Amino acid sequence: MQLGIQNRVAIITGGVQGIGLQVAHELAQEGVVLVLADINQEAGTEALADLSKVTRTEFLQTDLTDPASVGNMVKSAHDSFKRIDFFVNCAAILDDKTFMESSHDDWRRMLDVCLLGPMHCLHAILPVMKAQQFGRIVCFSSDSARVGQARLSYYAAAKAGVTALIKSIAQEVGPDGITANIVSPGATNTPLRRKREEALRAQMGEEKYERRVKTVQKMYPLRRIGEPTDIAPMVAFLLSEHASWMTGQVISINGGFTMV
Numbered sequence: 001m002q003l004g005i006q007n008r009v010a011i012i013t014g015g016v017q018g019i020g021l022q023v024a025h026e027l028a029q030e031g032v033v034l035v036l037a038d039i040n041q042e043a044g045t046e047a048l049a050d051l052s053k054v055t056r057t058e059f060l061q062t063d064l065t066d067p068a069s070v071g072n073m074v075k076s077a078h079d080s081f082k083r084i085d086f087f088v089n090c091a092a093i094l095d096d097k098t099f100m101e102s103s104h105d106d107w108r109r110m111l112d113v114c115l116l117g118p119m120h121c122l123h124a125i126l127p128v129m130k131a132q133q134f135g136r137i138v139c140f141s142s143d144s145a146r147v148g149q150a151r152l153s154y155y156a157a158a159k160a161g162v163t164a165l166i167k168s169i170a171q172e173v174g175p176d177g178i179t180a181n182i183v184s185p186g187a188t189n190t191p192l193r194r195k196r197e198e199a200l201r202a203q204m205g206e207e208k209y210e211r212r213v214k215t216v217q218k219m220y221p222l223r224r225i226g227e228p229t230d231i232a233p234m235v236a237f238l239l240s241e242h243a244s245w246m247t248g249q250v251i252s253i254n255g256g257f258t259m260v
């Protein structure tokens, strides 16, 4: 399918590893100009070297929890490329605690990155998209926000907030030619998930952990967790003209884990 997004300019937060990096590769193949915004300088330098071989790419070290850092990133991207067509928010953190084990500081940090982060970005980017009378926004939520998940309560709450935010913004900016949709993955094999799984393996011991892996697989009708390559093509589609009449939607990509 021809996506027709060549030469569009995309800001991708969290675009230096995991799902965000795969989205960057997918868009690079389509000839999209990339701005990778991430707090991780080392992974950013590596991703920049790889992606620059395929398309024009910038890496801007950015802390999404800091509105000044986000403002500088958006200004710098706009100064360089004069447009911002696409905004894809992948950056996130994850904790593994019951609600009662967690603290105020845990909640604040989670909300700062996962909910206020995309809010800072959208507040800075939307004026540019409105001036262009064109924009495509894709933010990542999680199936844990749709059905709840033990040990992920405040992550799930932050992600449910993202869904409510994006649906509301979609109503406000539709008349300006801007669409905003949500991608909601199930468990996907990325550094975010691998870090949590390694901690669980250490806690549980090998035998118990292997039983857990099998139990998790059985919860997925398609009998496996996802890979970033299962997710990224949907983002490219949502950014393309083929999705120009889709807005405010939540698309789950999850091997059938939830069917709501």
Ligand SMILES: NC(=O)c1ccc[n+]([C@@H]2O[C@H](COP(=O)([O-])OP(=O)(O)OC[C@H]3O[C@@H](n4cnc5c(N)ncnc54)[C@H](O)[C@@H]3O)[C@@H](O)[C@H]2O)c1
Residues within 6 Å of the ligand: 013, 014, 015, 016, 017, 018, 019, 020, 037, 038, 039, 040, 043, 062, 063, 064, 065, 089, 090, 091, 092, 093, 113, 140, 141, 142, 143, 184, 185, 186, 187, 188, 189, 190, 191, 192, 193
């Ligand atoms: N992997 C999964 O199982 C899974 C499941 C459901 C939803 N998701 C969602 O998909 C998206 C991508 O997840 P992933 O698994 O690829 O994650 P990942 O951890 O592999 O990548 C997240 C990126 O966010 C960046 N980041 C963290 N804090 C930041 C900050 N303050 N400022 C800027 N960048 C920051 C990290 O440096 C990292 O590069 C996330 O929104 C995540 O919540 C993932």
